[in-house]
Amino acid sequence: MNLKQLQYFVKLAETEHYRKAAEALYITEPSLNRAIRDMEKELGIQLFEKQGRNIYLNKYGRLFLAYVQRSLQELNRGIDLMKAYTRPDxxxxxxxxxxxxxxxxxxxxxxxxxxxxxxxxxxxxxxxxxxxxxxxxxxxxxxxxxxxxxxxxxxxxxxxxxxxEELIVAVPKGHRLSNRGSVSLKELEPYPIIAFDKSSGLYQMIHKFLVQADAHLKVACHVEEDNAMAGFVAAGYGVAIMPDFYTLPYYNLDRIPISDPVEKRxxxxxxxxxxxxxxxxxxxxxxxxxxxxxxxx
Structure with missing residues (x-):
């Protein structure tokens, strides 16, 4: 069974007339007749009954029609959606x-x-x-x-x-590094560090800078994302090397520039x-x- 057969079936069910349905579909009556017969043969049941020279949709045809109409409606919605996706506006x-x-x-x-x-x-x-x-x-x-x-x-x-975004060192308010104009990565060694988890894109980047600075830091914990890191710093759990993102100034912490040559994030x-x-x-x-x-x- 194919899409054209289903479309032919719906049109014939609407008109209950072979000639009118064939004209509406721009096909010949024999082609329409053959398509419907093939569909009925595949289903193993008749969908239309003859009444004199006319035809009408029987109870099995009415039952099947509801499913076909819903299926074609969904298909048309999908086609419309795909066409919409091809438009740049x-x-x-x-x-x-x-x-x-x-x-x-x-x-x-x-x-x-x-x-x-x-x-x-x-x-x-x-x-x-x-x-x-x-x-x-x-x-x-x-x-x-x-x-x-x-x-x-x-x-x-x-x-x-x-x-x-610039990378900075974040420390809790009142930390002994708070008043520094800048700080090197090596100077962070005495303090517990809140580090990014390996699932974060920043993990490898910051690790590279620490290796270049020969800085060996003690990790207090790992977190996945910047806001959690800022929250832990503000709570006094440790210090962090992190991006100076938009809302960082609203946390209860101080932001210190890094004196080492580090790239931006x-x-x-x-x-x-x-x-x-x-x-x-x-x-x-x-x-x-x-x-x-x-x-x-």
């Missing part, structure tokens, strides 16, 4: 981002993007998580794009820089390398890249 982007980007950065990006003429009908669904979890969702095609840290040894993923737009980009995702990517380039000027 409307559709939905499923966007993942790391936790700290949700306070200011992502809302600002989305507001700016949707404020551009032609983007008003592009909508978003959001997922939050760690870089590791977001890359996993991206590769499983559960999200269209991710805003996160860059990850090494991910040949299937492209990373485009879209934002940056870059945030990236991650996309699957081999995946065909939906037009709306391509438009969003181009917006973020243009925004990044303007910021670099």
């Amino acid at each position: 409307q559709g939905k982007i499923i966007l993942g981002f790391i936790y700290t980007m949700g306070y200011t950065l992502v809302p600002e990006m989305i507001t700016q993007f949707q404020g551009i003429d032609g983007n008003e009908r592009i909508t978003f669904d959001f997922h939050q998580g760690t870089t590791t979890s977001l890359i996993k969702e991206l590769k499983e095609e559960k999200i269209d794009a991710a805003l996160c840290s860059s990850v090494e040894n991910e040949p299937d993923v492209l990373f485009y820089p879209v934002a940056e 870059y945030l990236y737009l991650a996309l699957l390398r081999q995946s065909q980009l939906l037009p709306v995702v391509e438009r969003f990517r181009n917006f973020l890249l243009a925004r990044w380039q303007r910021g670099m000027l």
Whole structure:
């Protein structure tokens, strides 16, 4: 049984007349008759009954018609959805981002993007998580794009820089390092450190800086994301090397510049390398890249 047979069946059920149904379908009566006979043969039951020179839908046909109509309606909805996705000015982007980007950065990006003429009908669904979890969702095609840290040894993923953050040392208010203008990583050795979990994109980056500084720190605990780290620092559980993200000044801690030569923490737009980009995702990517380039000027 194929799609055309189902469409022929629905039209014949509506008209209960072979000639009228054939004309509406732009096919010949013999072609329509043959399609219906083949469908009835496959089902093993008649769907139409003859009444003189006319036909009518019998009780089995009425029962089957309800299922066919629902199926065709769902199929048409799917087709309409796919057509909508091929338009660059409307559709939905499923966007993942790391936790700290949700306070200011992502809302600002989305507001700016949707404020551009032609983007008003592009909508978003959001997922939050760690870089590791977001890359996993991206590769499983559960999200269209991710805003996160860059990850090494991910040949299937492209990373485009879209934002940056300074790395600082965070200490509890009143800590003996609080009044320092800057601090070296080596000077942190006497203090317990709250470190990022290996699932965080920052783990390897900070570990590299510590090796370069020959700093051997005692880890008090590992956390997955920046807000938890800031909370533990503010509670006096230890100090931390972390990004100076938007809401960090609102925690009960002090932020100290690092005197060692450390790179900034870059945030990236991650996309699957081999995946065909939906037009709306391509438009969003181009917006973020243009925004990044303007910021670099």
